[in-house]
Amino acid sequence: MEDNASQMDLIENxxxxxxxxVIRVSKPKEAVTHATNKKPDVIITDVVMPGMSGFELCRKLKGHPATANIPIIICSSKNQEIDRLWGMKQGAKAYLTKPFSQEQLNRAVKLAMA
Structure with missing residues (x-):
């Protein structure tokens, strides 16, 4: 889940x-449905999105029995330590601040799935 199409393309690549x-979803509410039905290995989300923040999405997924064990990685331009701590408190396995490298993203995915 990413609110910027070019950033979403980069993450997908x-x-x-x-x-x-990659299963690409552009709306947070669709992400909940897709995660429940498809059971992905990991979910990557932004914090700032229309309709529902990444923090809210994380809480919703972690609170649902079908998605509670799916690791979530938050990728955000919100780079304050309090944002990272809040993301982790919501259940995220990792919090990456933009810009990040391909290596950083793939390492976070590997660690989240471990």
């Missing part, structure tokens, strides 16, 4: 080049 299959 990084993941595909890292050997991952």
């Amino acid at each position: 990084y993941l595909r080049e890292g050997g991952h299959t």
